Amino acid sequence: MLLLDYQNVLIQSVLTERFSGAPPASIDQTVSDFDGVTFHISTPETKTQILLSIQIRCFPDLVKYGAEEVLQREYGDYVAPVEPGFDFSVLVDLENLPESKEERDALALKFALLKRNAMAAPFEQAYQEHYALKEEASKFTSEEAPQGVREGGEVKAIHYREEEAIYVKASHDRVTVIFSTVFREETDRVFGKVFIQEFVDARRRAIQNAPQVLFRNDAPLELQGVPGIQNTNSGDIGYVTFVLFPRHLTPQRMSDVISHIQTFRDYFHYHIKASKAYIHSRMRKRTADFLQVLRRARPENEEKERKTASGRTFKVQGN
Secondary structure, three states: OOOOOOOOHHHHHHHHHHHOOOOOOOOEEEEEOHHHOEEEEEOOOOOOEEEEEEEOOOHHHHHHOOHHHHHHHHHHHHEEOOOOOOOEEEEEEHHHOOOOHHHHHHHHHHHHOHHHHHHOHHHHHHHHHHHHHHHHHOOOOOOOOOHHHHHOOOOEEEOOOOOOOEEEEEOOOOEEEEEEEEOOOHHHHHHHHHHHHHHHHHHHHOOOOOOEEEEEOOOOHHHOOOOOOOOOOOOOEEEEEEEEOHHHOOHHHHHHHHHHHHOHHHHHHHHHHHHHHHHHHHHHHHHHHHHHHHHHHOOOOOOEEEEOOOOOEEEEOOO
16 A cells, blocks of 8 residues: 655645755746645745745634644744735745755755644643543542542544544544545445555554544444534445554654554555556556457358348348
């Protein structure tokens, strides 16, 4: 299976080229990313100053969970006044770049990770809640722990697509991440269940330390009382649950885990579409092979019908 990049590759490519010492040039490009995210990279005032802006559907949700603080921490002095029509902007001066190529490449990658870093805010907050709840729970036995510690933190909802959302809930012994996903076609549901079962079986067979993965058509218990949850039981909406245990929640693993899990939906549906395309291509090839067999089976000597001058017909048998 193909692992998708966390960064926007086109943004990274453009910035790497600009940072490599190429002559300054005007830029005005709009770049689309997964989940309806839009980037705008431009040189509005001078060719040596590049402005990168991002528009995210769920940015108000992200702000509630500390996105502005995360972005300020990651981009610091590069943060610029927000371009109209967008949610966040950074500005880089080509005349004030790091000296080494490695540092310039790392800077281009950091800007290309703008979406990833914005989407990381609720996950980072859930990690911090988990640490606090874990410390509080250590003061009590499981029976004596206060209700707030036993039930965990509030559910963080990120409505990143029109009909889909990510829900994150921290507890003292785990962090639960739930993706609601819409299946437009029956074949998508079939492929989706096959992929999810592969996650389950892979953990059972070889990757014992992987997060637990669950799939169901009705909303999990963690989402009871959360506004906007639909229980249609029609199969159009599925809920994929990842359970992150303490071994996944260490500060050393936090960055990689957040990067992996927030791209799950794109990875999931990308492979559903790729599988359908592969099967369709195989069907077309089989059809072409079958037609070729039929052409070979057609008799070479066919009866030929001819007419006389008076209009009467007669058949001529091939030799």
